[in-house]
Amino acid sequence: MTVTTTSLGRATHLSCRECGATVELGPHYACLECFGPLEVAYDYGTITRERIESGPRSIWRYRDLLPVPADVAEIPNTDPGFTPLVRADNLARELGLRALWIKNDAANPTHSFKDRVVAVALAAARELGFTVLACPSTGNLANAVAAAAARAGIRSYVFIPSNLEQPKIVTSAVYGTTLVAVDGNYDDVNRLASELAGEHDDWAFVNVNVRPYYAEGSKTLGYETVEQLGWRLPRQVVIPVASGSQLTKVDKAFHELVRLGLVEGDAPAIFGAQATGCSPVAEAFKAGHDVVRPVRPDTIAKSLAIGNPADGPYVLDVARRTGGAVEDVSDDEVVEGIRLLARTEGIFAETAGGVTVAVLAKLLREGKLDPEAETVVFNTGDGLKTLDAVSPVVGPAGTIEPTTEAFHRLVNGG
Numbered sequence: 001m002t003v004t005t006t007s008l009g010r011a012t013h014l015s016c017r018e019c020g021a022t023v024e025l026g027p028h029y030a031c032l033e034c035f036g037p038l039e040v041a042y043d044y045g046t047i048t049r050e051r052i053e054s055g056p057r058s059i060w061r062y063r064d065l066l067p068v069p070a071d072v073a074e075i076p077n078t079d080p081g082f083t084p085l086v087r088a089d090n091l092a093r094e095l096g097l098r099a100l101w102i103k104n105d106a107a108n109p110t111h112s113f114k115d116r117v118v119a120v121a122l123a124a125a126r127e128l129g130f131t132v133l134a135c136p137s138t139g140n141l142a143n144a145v146a147a148a149a150a151r152a153g154i155r156s157y158v159f160i161p162s163n164l165e166q167p168k169i170v171t172s173a174v175y176g177t178t179l180v181a182v183d184g185n186y187d188d189v190n191r192l193a194s195e196l197a198g199e200h201d202d203w204a205f206v207n208v209n210v211r212p213y214y215a216e217g218s219k220t221l222g223y224e225t226v227e228q229l230g231w232r233l234p235r236q237v238v239i240p241v242a243s244g245s246q247l248t249k250v251d252k253a254f255h256e257l258v259r260l261g262l263v264e265g266d267a268p269a270i271f272g273a274q275a276t277g278c279s280p281v282a283e284a285f286k287a288g289h290d291v292v293r294p295v296r297p298d299t300i301a302k303s304l305a306i307g308n309p310a311d312g313p314y315v316l317d318v319a320r321r322t323g324g325a326v327e328d329v330s331d332d333e334v335v336e337g338i339r340l341l342a343r344t345e346g347i348f349a350e351t352a353g354g355v356t357v358a359v360l361a362k363l364l365r366e367g368k369l370d371p372e373a374e375t376v377v378f379n380t381g382d383g384l385k386t387l388d389a390v391s392p393v394v395g396p397a398g399t400i401e402p403t404t405e406a407f408h409r410l411v412n413g414g
């Protein structure tokens with residue numbers, strides 16, 4: 001399968017992140033020279049704020065910066081993105097921070113940031129000649145692939161670890177995908193997907209064989225943050241890390257905007273957030289290592305439970321280059337992070353959001369974040385999908401008879 005360079009917008013070729021070798025646009029994801037991961041390169045030309053602002057209220061307003069056809073917004077898809085950037089004054093006050101925003105990606109069509117990457121992967125996959133959509137998933141990607149394939153009217157196969165949260169199973173299967181539960185952890189599921197991708201050359205495994213295109217979708221989180229701040233860069237950003245793709249692409253997005261003259265100033269310090277039960281990147285960061293040693297995940301933050309993160313070394317690069325850090329928090333702190341965000345801002349995050357808020361608090365406590373600097377935190381998923389994490393610790397204040405006396409007894413404690 002080959003494509004003409006014009007059919008993927010302003011994308012021109014793929015380039016190896018390790019050795020810089022150039023590969024033509026196509027269904028490639030590993031460098032032929034060194035097996036390094038490939039990345040989409042562009043000839044951006046001129047891109048103005050006005051052109052972006054006149055686009056749709058979705059990720060497609062940034063289509064000139066994505067590997068998608070120019071008419072992508074007219075093709076059936078889930079139109080994710082342009083989620084709220086919420087000023088979080090209550091949480092900021094509680095944490096002793098001057099200015100804080102939550103980028104709330106729970107507002108996407110299937111309630112996580114994965115709708116962004118899947119929409120871009122689907123658009124590219126069609127141009128590349130794939131006819132089936134597939135993925136190995138820790139849950140949210142399963143939702144996003146199943147929904148996007150349904151809207152596009154194409155077949156999909158979704159592979160998940162069999163111990164996934166029940167809500168994420170239901171919210172994938174309902175879209176009519178072929179959902180396959182695999183006895184094993186995510187890394188086992190991922191290996192199976194790679195083998196199947198080798199057998200079926202018309203199946204686009206969004207995060208495997210079309211990964212270079214998929215990954216570009218994460219950049220839209222960075223673009224939106226800057227545009228929604230009034231075309232300003234924040235000083236520090238806290239981002240959850242599973243494979244690490246999102247974090248590295250948001251950093252790429254900030255640098256692109258600066259290079260294109262769409263925003264002034266320096267790209268922000270980038271901080272990564274992991275759960276201690278699956279924190280291979282945080283461990284490597286703290287130990288000063290360049291390589292990430294795989295771990296066996298054991299955490300309630302299942303959407304981040306990738307023990308062998310493909311982009312781990314690049315996350316280390318970004319954190320070190322930008323003056324950021326990678327930190328981890330215990331499962332108890334994750335639950336506290338979920339409750340803190342809900343109680344202060346009325347935003348119910350999934351466990352990944354709990355990880356990120358808890359890491360924000362920890363970095364502030366440890367003096368690693370500047371309390372005076374404008375800070376953005378990403379909530380990447382919706383708490384309704386991980387109810388089990390908080391259901392043991394929240395509930396009714398009491399159960400009463402339907403009388404005013406009973407109510408007064410309850411609230412007055414007497």
Ligand SMILES: *Cc1c(COP(=O)(O)O)cnc(C)c1O
Nearest residue numbers: 140242243244245246352380381
């Ligand atoms: C997948 C996912 C992430 C992180 O994604 P990577 O790009 O693999 O690091 C973060 N939050 C949620 C809720 C996710 O589902």
Ligand SMILES: [Zn+2]
Nearest residue numbers: 016019031034
């Ligand atoms: Zn290479």
